[in-house]
Amino acid sequence: MGIVHLDGVEKEYELGENIVRALRGTDLEIESGEFVAIMGPSGSGKSTLMNMVGALDKPTSGTVTVDEQDIAELSRSELAVLRSKKVGFVFQTFNLIPTMTALENVALPMLFRGVPKSERHERAAQLLERVELGDRIDHRPKELSGGQRQRVSISRALANDPDIILADEPTGNLDTETGDRIMSLLTELNSDGKTIVMVTHDPHDAEYADRIINIQDGVIVDSDEEDMT
Numbered sequence: 001m002g003i004v005h006l007d008g009v010e011k012e013y014e015l016g017e018n019i020v021r022a023l024r025g026t027d028l029e030i031e032s033g034e035f036v037a038i039m040g041p042s043g044s045g046k047s048t049l050m051n052m053v054g055a056l057d058k059p060t061s062g063t064v065t066v067d068e069q070d071i072a073e074l075s076r077s078e079l080a081v082l083r084s085k086k087v088g089f090v091f092q093t094f095n096l097i098p099t100m101t102a103l104e105n106v107a108l109p110m111l112f113r114g115v116p117k118s119e120r121h122e123r124a125a126q127l128l129e130r131v132e133l134g135d136r137i138d139h140r141p142k143e144l145s146g147g148q149r150q151r152v153s154i155s156r157a158l159a160n161d162p163d164i165i166l167a168d169e170p171t172g173n174l175d176t177e178t179g180d181r182i183m184s185l186l187t188e189l190n191s192d193g194k195t196i197v198m199v200t201h202d203p204h205d206a207e208y209a210d211r212i213i214n215i216q217d218g219v220i221v222d223s224d225e226e227d228m229t
Contacts, residue, residue, distance in 0.1 A: 004030040009062035022048040024218040035196040037209035045218040088157030092169035094149045096141040103137040109159040127155040147178035167198040
């Protein structure tokens with residue numbers, strides 16, 4: 001079984017008097033170390049699928065297994081532990097805390113896991129050095145460019161050394177050159193063994209992936225292997 005496995009997953013939401021079927025019997029397996037891109041039009045179920053992969057939501061029916069754990073059987077606190085250990089999140093809007101420095105933002109996930117201050121600050125500094133922001137550790141988000149903020153976000157996603165990185169439109173607010181730099185960084189992390197699952201509208205970004213999953217109306221319509229040689 002892969003690091004992520006979905007079997008017959010249905011997800012329904014109540015919207016007023018209506019029932020929205022966001023996922024309709026979805027089957028998916030993601031192997032450890034894969035780089036997967038999820039594509040589809042707005043309202044296709046991309047975000048819901050990512051929420052399942054990241055253990056952010058539970059299915060209405062079917063099973064979602066992350067690192068061999070059925071997320072439907074986990075309590076809220078157990079899900080939080082699973083996410084903090086196994087999954088790092090990168091968002092289009094960065095989601096950095098504006099009053100914190102780059103160092104403090106990156107160190108935050110380690111604070112929640114009880115890592116001592118000196119240790120988490122040392123690791124945060126190392127992660128920022130890796131993304132070429134060692135000279136920006138004391139800068140707050142408003143003092144950084146969009147590309148720099150996204151690199152801080154990626155460093156934060158790596159704070160607890162997760163196996164899976166979920167990237168939701170990671171280049172959506174960036175220019176092409178900066179976006180390519182972010183995609184190259186994600187590719188480097190994948191080469192280091194991280195499993196990358198990325199939602200994107202951009203076919204150019206999707207070309208970096210090993211596999212493209214196309215979803216429409218809550219159904220995976222095809223899954224294409226990319227020739228990365």
